[in-house]
Amino acid sequence: MKKIKQVLALVLVLAVLGGLFFVAWFGIGASKDGSMHDIQFGLDLSGGVSITYQVEGENGGNPTTAEMDDTIYKLQRRVESELGTTEASVYREGENRINVEIPGATDEIFATLSTPGNLYFIREFNDEGEANYVDNSAEIYGMSLGIYELAEGVTIDSLKESGDIILEGKDVAGAQAGIMTQNGTDYVVELTLTDEGKKKFADATTAAVVNHDTIGIYYDGEFVSVPTVESAITAGVAQITHMSSYESAQSLASTIRIGGLDVSLTELRANVVGAQLGSSAIHTSKIAAMIGLALIVLFMVIIYRVLGVAASLALGFYSCLVVILLSAFNITLTLPGIAGIILSIGMAVDANVLVFSRIREELANGTEVQKAVKSGYSKALSAILDGNITTLIAALVLGLRGSGTVKGFAITLALGIIVSMFTALFITRIITRVLYNLGFKDEKYYGKAKAAGSIDFVKRRNVFFAISCAIIVLGLAVMGVNHAQNKGAFNLAIDFAGGTSTTVVFDELPSTEELENDIEPAIIKAANDADASLNVTSISHQVVEGENTVVFKTITLPEPSRSAVEDVLETTESYAVSEVTYESISATISNEMTKDAIVATILALILMLAYIWLRFRDLRFGASAIIALAHDAAMVIMCYAFTRIEVGSTFIAAVLTIIGYSINDTIVTFDRIRENQHNVRTEDDLKELVNKSVNQTLTRSLFTSITTFIMVLCLFIVGVEDIRTFALPLMIGVIAGTYSSICIAAELWFIMKKKSMSSAKAAGKADKNGKKTANA
Incomplete structure (x- = not known):
């Protein structure tokens, strides 16, 4: 009877997996919602909308370089916030045109990106309370929203001459919809002004309270809101209250943000365009993914037997859930996004490998299978959580502070991390328990860990450091030679160089x-x-x-x-x-976007350092990890220098991918050092600690790297040219990340720890000698 229950449990697991696969592949209903066919692909993979604007400067002439750069950046951010896509491409065309390319081709995109007009805040009522400029203004006096035109004979130029234009779009730093619940529900728009706008608005609203004025918000030929001024606003932050709904508040906030450009834009043309990477990019990527997953399944089953079967089924759950969530949340998937998914697949397998390694260690120590499984999950939990949380911190910061490609990468990476932790810690464990209860109880179905090796990594640390330094120095020399020959240190793609x-x-x-x-x-x-x-x-x-x-x-x-x-x-x-x-x-990656990426990366590294310091209670772990990350990033960069592969948007994604992969690998080694760190009194003890810990985690590091490398190698072999040039730096990065976790990070910690032990010993000796002198 008990065995029948376990058979039914396995059938249920397979049925759920089959159902998820059906939804992931075929979707729900005629709309294919939730399926692979419903995933939104980026411009590079499936094309979208291309809209070109003619730009006029603030004074009606040709725009300055600064005005063009500022407008490009604002349009980029606006598209991200209004359309929910991180994969738009905004760049300069010729002297006075801006091109905006957005994935997909919907009516919403065309409506949202119709000609952006200019925004003005206009003093609307005079001292006697009579309407100045709004047609039928008596009907909307005190109302939050109305669509009305300027009164006959009134122009923006005449309003500027009369001084009745209080603010322009450039004076508004931001506008967001919000909800207030103090006295019931009230939908509002919260405005943030620039320093210059703050002073202007303070003067205007102070006078408006006295004169009972309203201030009309005028955009693209229409008044979109005419709110009453209830009090002087001097802090540079204002609210437009009593909106009819949250949607209307969002609409007004969007309009105000759109109008915050310093130039005038006139739409010249709007077209639907095809994919940038060609029609075969998605097809070959799918083939590569299927081959890679099949090879990983084969590898896991051969190495880990029953545990490998459980991990493979869990990987099936992971793949289906990721596809469904990408579709459900309308996440735009681009080539960098694929990198984030590849990384998370590697980390999903990594969590399983960590647990399985622990289980096999317990079996080697004579522990019974069921207890070994329980102990394996328990002992691996801290390393799994620390590695994934550290990477998730980086993903969240990059998602919040980054823009464009960086944000798209971060979103897919964060999604993958969360799903991979769920499948590794819960799904795999459930399947393992079912298989055990079905009769796979003998330890031969699980295998035992072999005795850890005795490689003296610490002794060879200077050799490892020298190899890394030589590669970096040689790469810098190649960059210098190329620069001297006017080829450029890197082969910059149009993303960076135009x-x-x-x-x-x-x-x-x-x-x-x-x-x-x-x-x-x-x-x-x-x-x-x-x-x-x-x-x-x-x-x-x-x-x-x-x-x-x-x-x-x-x-x-x-x-x-x-x-x-x-x-x-x-x-x-x-x-x-x-x-x-x-x-x-011009470059599709603007200077502002590059700055956003750099700031986000630095902030992510600081937070990662803080987390490692907090969890390991030793700043040396964090410092060693960050140096190892810099090493891995440098190796990826050197790959671009040596091979002259074009440095484009995927360059940023490649570097970030390896940083995320490497930190997870390094944390596992540090977790074992922390576990083994007791009774360390001498330098020999410290050396033995590091060597023992690295050797114990060596197999796990190599196996994880193999599974991740398999996925990237399949992309390199099967993918189109653009995907191959992206996969090559990733392969180099995986090798570098594995190398740094084994040969760099732990050895750096050893050097720092050894120095602190020597300093503490010298201080104790000095203190002891001082006491002897005092006693004498």
């Missing part, structure tokens, strides 16, 4: 295969042949939906290369071209 957008109008649109296999190589060859100093290594294209137009993007093409490309396009017999135009485009 480039040339070549728009080609064909008489008949070529197929995807012709674009990728014939036309793109021809453009690259023509551009490089025309200018010996040029090194075009990659190109992307976007097809404009409903037209015979294709936009090719490359690094900056000088005039000889542009002419050569145009000649090739216009003289090829296999297709006909009616028009070729060129535009210079």
Whole structure:
């Protein structure tokens, strides 16, 4: 009877897994909600909307560089907040145009990104309480929201001359919808003003209270709100109260944020464009993922037997849950997002490997299987929590403080970490218990840990340090040589350096295969042949939906290369071209976005250091971990320097991926040192402690690295060119992260600990000698 219950339990587990797989693959209902088919892919994987704006400066002329940069950054942040996507691309086109590219092609996107007008706060009522500027203003006096135009004959210029424009959009730092519940529910819009706007608004509202004025908020030809001023507002923070609903508060806050641009934007064109990485990118990524998962399952079953079967089933739960959650929360998945998922898969397996290693150690010590399983989970818990929480801290900070690619990476990484902890700590354990109760009770089904090795890692520390330093120095030398030869220290992609957008109008649109296999190589060859100093290594294209137009993007093409490309396009017999135009485009990753990424990374490292210090009660652990992270990041960067792979948006994702992977690996080694750290009195004791701990966790570190490496290797072998150039630095990073956890981090802690022990010993000796002198 008991065995029947366990069979039913296993059937239930498999049924739930099957149900999750059905939902993940086929979705729910005709809409495919919750399925892989419903996942929103980014511009690089599936295309989206491209909108181009003509920009006029504050005084009506051409915008300054500062105005363009500020507008690009504000548009980037606005798209993120209004449309909930972190994967928009905003960049300069030519001298006075801005291009905004957003994943997907919905009516909401077109409506939200329709021509952003200018925002003004206008003193609306005069001293006698008579309406100045709003048509039918008596009907909306005191109301929170109305859509009304300026009175006949009144213009913005005349309002500026009369001094009745109190604030402009540039004076507003932020606007957010909110809910107040002190005296019932009240929906509000909270405004934050700049320092200059604070002073202006203080003067205006002080006078408005005396004169019973209202202040109309005027945007893009309409009054969108005409609130009453109830008191002087001098702190630079204001509230518009009594909104009809939270949605209307959100709408008004959105309008105010949109209007906070220093320039005027006029929409020139709006198109639906195709994927930047080509049609095969998603297909090959899926194949790579399936092959990688199959190889991981095979590896886990061979190495860990019954435990491997349990982990493989749990990995199936993990994969299905991630797909369902990506779809359910409308998370936009891009190439960097795939990196975050790959990392979390490695960490999901890592948690299982940690537990299994502990179980096998207990079995080797003679513990009965059931007790060994319980003890294994108990002893591995602290390392699992510390490793995942440390990485989760980094993901949360990057998500909150970062923008664009960084935020997208952080979201998928955080999601993956949470799901992986759930499946590793609960699902795997449940399945293991069911399999045990089904009759797999003999320890031969689980295996025993072999005795830990006796490699003297501490003795070889200087060799390890020298190898790392040599690679970094050699990489810096290569960067210096390339810079001296005017090639640039790195091969910067258009994401960082800008480039040339070549728009080609064909008489008949070529197929995807012709674009990728014939036309793109021809453009690259023509551009490089025309200018010996040029090194075009990659190109992307976007097809404009409903037209015979294709936009090719490359690094900056000088005039000889542009002419050569145009000649090739216009003289090829296999297709006909009616028009070729060129535009210079700016970097899609702005200086502000780069600063956001740097600040977020530094803050994440500080918080990670603080957490490790708090948990291990030894700052040396945190310092060693951060230095090891810097080492791993440097190794990834050196990979880009040596190979001359283009440094684009995926560069940031690659570095962050390895930081997240490496810290988890290092924490496991430190956790074992903390566990073994007792009765350490001499340098020999300290050396034995570090060597013992590293040897005990060596197998686990190697196995985790193998499973993560398998996933990335599959992407490298099966993926398209852009994915391969992303996978290569990740493979180098996985190797570097494993190397630093074994050969760098623990050895650095040994050096710091040894120094503190020597200092404490010297201080004690001095104190002892001092007492002897005093007694004498």
